[in-house]
Amino acid sequence: MAKHQFQTEVNQLLTLIIHSLYSNKDIFLREIVSNASDALDKLKFLTLSDEAYKEIEFDPRIDISFDEKEKTLTVADTGIGMDEKDLENNLGTIARSGTKSFLEKLSSEAKADSNLIGQFGVGFYSAFMVASKVEVLTRKAGTPDVWLWSSDGTNSYDLENVTEKEKDFMPHGSVIKMYLNKDDSVYASRWKIEELIKLYSDHITFPVYLHYEKNEYDDKGNVKSTENKVEKINTATALWQKPKSEIKPEDYKEFYKTLSHDTEDPLLYIHTKAEGTQEYITLFYVPAKAPFDMYHADYKSGVKLYVKRVFITDDDKELLPVYLRFVRGIIDSSDLPLNVSREILQQNRILASIKSASVKKILGEFANLAKNDKDKYLSFIKEYNRPLKEGLYSDFANRDTLLELVRFKTTKDNSLTSLAEYVERMPSDQKSIYYITGEDEKTLRSSPLLEAYKAKNIEVLIMDDEIDEIVISSVGNYKEYPFKAVNRSGADEDFKPEENKEKEEAFKPVVEKIKKALGDKVKDVRISKRLSDSPSCIVIDENDPSFQMEKMMRAMGGGMGNMPSVKPILEVNASHPILEGLQSTEDETLIEDISVVLLDQALLMEKSELEDPSDFVKRLNRLLSKK
Numbered sequence: 001m002a003k004h005q006f007q008t009e010v011n012q013l014l015t016l017i018i019h020s021l022y023s024n025k026d027i028f029l030r031e032i033v034s035n036a037s038d039a040l041d042k043l044k045f046l047t048l049s050d051e052a053y054k055e056i057e058f059d060p061r062i063d064i065s066f067d068e069k070e071k072t073l074t075v076a077d078t079g080i081g082m083d084e085k086d087l088e089n090n091l092g093t094i095a096r097s098g099t100k101s102f103l104e105k106l107s108s109e110a111k112a113d114s115n116l117i118g119q120f121g122v123g124f125y126s127a128f129m130v131a132s133k134v135e136v137l138t139r140k141a142g143t144p145d146v147w148l149w150s151s152d153g154t155n156s157y158d159l160e161n162v163t164e165k166e167k168d169f170m171p172h173g174s175v176i177k178m179y180l181n182k183d184d185s186v187y188a189s190r191w192k193i194e195e196l197i198k199l200y201s202d203h204i205t206f207p208v209y210l211h212y213e214k215n216e217y218d219d220k221g222n223v224k225s226t227e228n229k230v231e232k233i234n235t236a237t238a239l240w241q242k243p244k245s246e247i248k249p250e251d252y253k254e255f256y257k258t259l260s261h262d263t264e265d266p267l268l269y270i271h272t273k274a275e276g277t278q279e280y281i282t283l284f285y286v287p288a289k290a291p292f293d294m295y296h297a298d299y300k301s302g303v304k305l306y307v308k309r310v311f312i313t314d315d316d317k318e319l320l321p322v323y324l325r326f327v328r329g330i331i332d333s334s335d336l337p338l339n340v341s342r343e344i345l346q347q348n349r350i351l352a353s354i355k356s357a358s359v360k361k362i363l364g365e366f367a368n369l370a371k372n373d374k375d376k377y378l379s380f381i382k383e384y385n386r387p388l389k390e391g392l393y394s395d396f397a398n399r400d401t402l403l404e405l406v407r408f409k410t411t412k413d414n415s416l417t418s419l420a421e422y423v424e425r426m427p428s429d430q431k432s433i434y435y436i437t438g439e440d441e442k443t444l445r446s447s448p449l450l451e452a453y454k455a456k457n458i459e460v461l462i463m464d465d466e467i468d469e470i471v472i473s474s475v476g477n478y479k480e481y482p483f484k485a486v487n488r489s490g491a492d493e494d495f496k497p498e499e500n501k502e503k504e505e506a507f508k509p510v511v512e513k514i515k516k517a518l519g520d521k522v523k524d525v526r527i528s529k530r531l532s533d534s535p536s537c538i539v540i541d542e543n544d545p546s547f548q549m550e551k552m553m554r555a556m557g558g559g560m561g562n563m564p565s566v567k568p569i570l571e572v573n574a575s576h577p578i579l580e581g582l583q584s585t586e587d588e589t590l591i592e593d594i595s596v597v598l599l600d601q602a603l604l605m606e607k608s609e610l611e612d613p614s615d616f617v618k619r620l621n622r623l624l625s626k627k
């Protein structure tokens with residue numbers, strides 16, 4: 001017998017499970033049975049598609065037994081089973097990037113995010129909520145060795161080859177034996193097991209059998225005889241194959257929890273049956289909370305592909321577009337061949353057609369939700385607004401629909417708005433949709449760039465998500481209204497100059513003084529049409545990337561590190577006392593100090609880094625000391 005140390009993340013996970021998470025212990029049985037069903041799914045697929053497995057007898061079943069005296073609960077399946085490497089990878093390691101940081105977050109927030117734990121695909125460990133020790137006896141299909149994995153859920157596990165001891169072990173599959181805690185002995189009872197299977201696992205597509213002893217009593221109440229009974233305790237039918245009229249909302253919700261390992265009800269579900277030139281069934285769910293790995297490159301696909309109820313894969317990211325990676329569910333096609341490979345799937349016309357129709361159906365349901373239940377839709381947007389924005393950039397075919405679905409912050413109030421609502425509120429003479437981009441909402445709301453828009457009661461969209469600028473610039477316009485960034489030089493073309501021509505001409509010498517003082521620190525200096533209170537602001541030339549875009553491009557590397565820095569355009573307020581004061585002085589030091597401070601404070605207002613903070617402070621102190 002060899003002793004192995006758990007991976008650090010597994011230790012963290014076990015500590016959280018045993019001491020902090022899962023206020024509802026009952027779901028451990030759902031997790032164990034769901035894993036058994038997955039093992040059966042995998043073997044069924046291999047026996048139909050892989051020559052090496054076609055001779056293996058497939059008799060799918062899940063058997064549950066218990067011992068009230070010994071306080072044990074056992075779940076067995078005739079699925080694919082595991083070999084030594086599988087046991088180490090599946091039960092000793094969590095091979096997902098971002099796991100460590102996520103577990104640290106869970107540790108700090110305790111039960112707040114306990115529903116997310118099953119999304120690791122490590123629901124097996126939930127057995128330690130009710131058991132002081134867990135044993136897994138298993139043989140992988142097509143291999144001779146039987147392995148025994150055991151652990152008390154602390155820092156390590158034992159792994160032993162027990163082929164000689166277990167000569168009569170079934171040809172393939174796994175048996176999980178849980179030694180229940182004293183306080184959890186209720187799970188070693190017929191009524192409790194039946195209750196949990198009916199509640200959580202009734203729609204597992206393979207039969208679940210319960211083994212128990214049935215006693216016959218004499219007239220005095222003594223046990224006369226005992227008979228070993230085996231009873232099928234689930235319906236073992238694919239829920240998605242049933243007519244919608246026969247499925248209750250609770251059935252949908254419980255199937256979702258089995259499918260996704262989530263403990264919360266889904267936000268919504270979409271059940272579709274297509275008939276005609278193509279026949280397929282889809283059942284999609286949207287989780288109430290975003291999957292923890294939604295922004296990880298190695299995110300786990302939440303959609304399973306079946307062909308005629310035979311499981312094919314749950315690891316194909318082509319089944320739905322990337323921006324809908326939060327969707328969970330089932331696609332069951334009647335037209336694909338059973339031996340379809342993953343390589344063929346990526347180029348399969350039938351699947352491409354199903355994908356296209358599914359996306360339209362899902363987005364249509366989102367639109368219905370937005371129309372009929374605004375509060376629920378806002379809950380949805382809170383979790384999934386950003387992925388929908390990704391769709392604007394990547395899914396040209398559905399861009400018009402997505403433009404109606406995304407929501408934006410706005411200068412009007414703190415609520416989110418649709419583009420349709422924004423357009424409806426526009427003054428009749430407004431020809432563009434205005435927006436401001438940056439990294440911080442508070443900074444954007446207080447930006448001097450908004451002064452003229454506020455004065456004219458023009459609403460501006462606040463875009464503080466790092467992908468907003470890329471997305472909106474790729475879209476171009478909404479209906480007949482172009483998008484215009486207020487922090488770009490061309491946006492002020494819609495404003496008529498507030499100053500008369502004479503004052504503008506009179507102020508040109510001041511502009512030239514500032515240009516000379518700043519030199520190559522700026523691309524240009526201009527009289528502003530958009531400032532009313534502030535003395536200065538910075539904007540970016542229409543053809544240059546923004547500061548935010550420049551920062552992203554540098555972070556991406558790939559030769560971008562040597563690109564020249566974007567130079568801002570400084571706009572100055574000709575009516576501000578500071579600028580008016582420059583008209584009457586020829587003091588070059590004073591002009592330079594004021595010019596640099598005007599530029600630096602405008603940069604600070606945009607939360608940009610100063611090239612030389614000490615120089616800014618020196619100049620500011622010099623100005624403050626003047627009498």
